[in-house]
Amino acid sequence: MGFIAWVRRNTPKREELLESRWLRPFAHRLSHSELWRFSRRSVPRGVALGLFVGIFLLIPGVQIVGVAMLALPCRANIPLGAAMTFLSNPLTTPFLLASSVWVGNATFGLHADVSTFGLMAERGASIGEWAAWFFSDAAPAMLTGLFIISALSAAVGYVLSSVIWSAWVRRRWRKRLAERRLARAG
Numbered sequence: 001m002g003f004i005a006w007v008r009r010n011t012p013k014r015e016e017l018l019e020s021r022w023l024r025p026f027a028h029r030l031s032h033s034e035l036w037r038f039s040r041r042s043v044p045r046g047v048a049l050g051l052f053v054g055i056f057l058l059i060p061g062v063q064i065v066g067v068a069m070l071a072l073p074c075r076a077n078i079p080l081g082a083a084m085t086f087l088s089n090p091l092t093t094p095f096l097l098a099s100s101v102w103v104g105n106a107t108f109g110l111h112a113d114v115s116t117f118g119l120m121a122e123r124g125a126s127i128g129e130w131a132a133w134f135f136s137d138a139a140p141a142m143l144t145g146l147f148i149i150s151a152l153s154a155a156v157g158y159v160l161s162s163v164i165w166s167a168w169v170r171r172r173w174r175k176r177l178a179e180r181r182l183a184r185a186g
Contacts, residue, residue: 011083012064022065026072035071035078043165046077048158050084055096055150058088084157094121096149103148104141112141 014036018027034042046067053066063085071078088096101114116133125133134142 008079010086011079014078017064017068017078017082020065020068023068026069029072030068030078034075038077038080040162040165040169042075042077043080044158044161045074046071046080047084047161048154049074049076050081051087051157052150052154053081054085054088055153056146058093058096058146063088096146097142100143100145100149101138101141102145104143104145105137107144107148108140110137110141112136112138 014031017023018031023030049070050067053070054063057063057066064082067076067081067085068078070076071081098114098117101112101117104110105112105114117138120129120133
């Protein structure tokens with residue numbers, strides 16, 4: 001129950017999200033209850049969407065707005081999608097960026113230097129140095145790697161949350177049936 005409590009505490013409330021200046025033009029559509037209800041279909045979609053947007057965008061604040069905007073056509077659960085964006089945070093972002101460069105290099109045979117990324121992060125490189133590094137082979141490698149990692153994470157998250165959701169529902173039904181049998185027998 002700890003994770004669910006954490007999600008409820010840290011996920012923006014429906015009213016807070018709908019008051020966002022970026023989402024205000026779409027608030028009437030985003031306020032539909034199906035986007036906020038936990039169902040067999042909306043939960044895995046919300047998890048997958050949150051993982052994809054959270055890992056691919058890596059820009060705090062924009063991630064939650066992106067999930068809310070994409071939840072409408074995907075009919076995904078907005079609170080879970082928003083919560084899943086928190087998996088990319090200051091602790092995981094360096095790992096995600098370094099692994100995305102590595103994946104991008106491996107996928108397309110690019111030669112972006114992952115060690116340069118680590119050195120620049122350690123010594124606090126200037127914006128100009130980051131821009132020069134980014135516009136070398138690093139940009140295609142990093143963007144490709146981020147896309148692949150976010151797509152794989154979304155697929156795994158979708159399947160895993162579907163399995164967990166089904167098991168949870170089955171357990172609840174078994175508990176209800178057992179309670180009914182006890183009530184009849186007692």
